[in-house]
Amino acid sequence: MRQADDSPKTNKRLTNLASIAFDKKRFDCYHMRMFKGLLEGLLELISPRTCASCKKRIDAQASIEGLVCLECWDKIKRNTPPFCHCCGRHLDRKKTTSNICPACQRAPSYFDRALSPCVYEGALKTLIHEFKYKNKDYLGPALARLLIDFVKEYDIPMDVFDMVVPMPLSAARLREREFNQSEILSECLAKEFHKTSCQALRRMRYSRPQAELKMEERISNVKADFSAQDNTDLKGKNIILVDDVLTTTATSSEAAKTLKSAGANIVFVLTLAN
Numbered sequence: 394m395r396q397a398d399d400s401p402k403t404n405k406r407l408t409n410l411a412s413i414a415f416d417k418k419r420f421d422c423y424h425m426r427m428f429k430g431l432l433e434g435l436l437e438l439i440s441p442r443t444c445a446s447c448k449k450r451i452d453a454q455a456s457i458e459g460l461v462c463l464e465c466w467d468k469i470k471r472n473t474p475p476f477c478h479c480c481g482r483h484l485d486r487k488k489t490t491s492n493i494c495p496a497c498q499r500a501p502s503y504f505d506r507a508l509s510p511c512v513y514e515g516a517l518k519t520l521i522h523e524f525k526y527k528n529k530d531y532l533g534p535a536l537a538r539l540l541i542d543f544v545k546e547y548d549i550p551m552d553v554f555d556m557v558v559p560m561p562l563s564a565a566r567l568r569e570r571e572f573n574q575s576e577i578l579s580e581c582l583a584k585e586f587h588k589t590s591c592q593a594l595r596r597m598r599y600s601r602p603q604a605e606l607k608m609e610e611r612i613s614n615v616k617a618d619f620s621a622q623d624n625t626d627l628k629g630k631n632i633i634l635v636d637d638v639l640t641t642t643a644t645s646s647e648a649a650k651t652l653k654s655a656g657a658n659i660v661f662v663l664t665l666a667n
């Protein structure tokens with residue numbers, strides 16, 4: 394495995410992603426989405442596509458899946474090593490010689506390691522917002538490419554992991570949003586690496602979105618928020634927990650704690666951005 398904290402190496406594969414014409418077949422996550430894709434195509438005839446980030450009209454041939462213009466895609470800021478061995482954010486070597494960033498030293502997490510290909514800002518922040526809050530579930534497979542390419546770039550040993558688990562939404566939140574964005578990402582990742590995406594966690598209550606809260610409130614907001622599903626055997630399992638954004642480590646840490654209480658062995662957290 395390539396060490397994620399190796400000296401910086403160009404993340405050419407990630408930046409080159411923009412010029413790759415994606416294989417459509419890889420994105421057929423569900424039949425429903427295929428059907429939706431057909432409808433999208435019909436809509437395209439009626440009203441031409443605009444970029445999901447900058448809203449400018451785009452050429453389907455020079456875009457990511459006809460959804461995001463190449464200019465916006467190239468602007469997505471990638472995380473570069475060295476990474477904090479806990480939260481996965483870039484470690485500023487001028488500020489610390491430790492492999493753990495000061496924030497993680499103050500608040501240790503229950504997961505073994507978190508990793509994110511990108512920084513939560515700019516075009517990606519807009520795309521994730523559109524994906525989650527504007528009901529654009531069709532953006533999921535394109536965004537999942539960021540996770541898939543990151544796993545390949547850093548040789549994250551997928552053979553070690555038994556299953557991919559999406560960060561759950563509460564029932565109330567799921568009713569409101571109609572889909573779980575993390576589940577779409579989790580399914581795309583699992584499919585690519587021939588794993589099972591398993592809804593092993595349940596979210597107990599409707600909590601206020603973390604983004605609306607202050608740091609101290611965020612930590613208390615997620616306490617005792619999760620439970621493990623009875624029908625999933627987690628004993629000794631190595632798990633990749635997938636979410637869209639690692640805002641703080643509090644939510645992922647609580648979810649990892651629940652998985653480990655149910656017997657899980659290693660829990661890695663993989664998010665689009667941090």
Ligand SMILES: [Zn+2]
Pocket residue numbers: 444445446447448449461462463464465466
């Ligand atoms: Zn754009």
Ligand SMILES: [Zn+2]
Pocket residue numbers: 477478479480481482493494495496497498
């Ligand atoms: Zn950290």
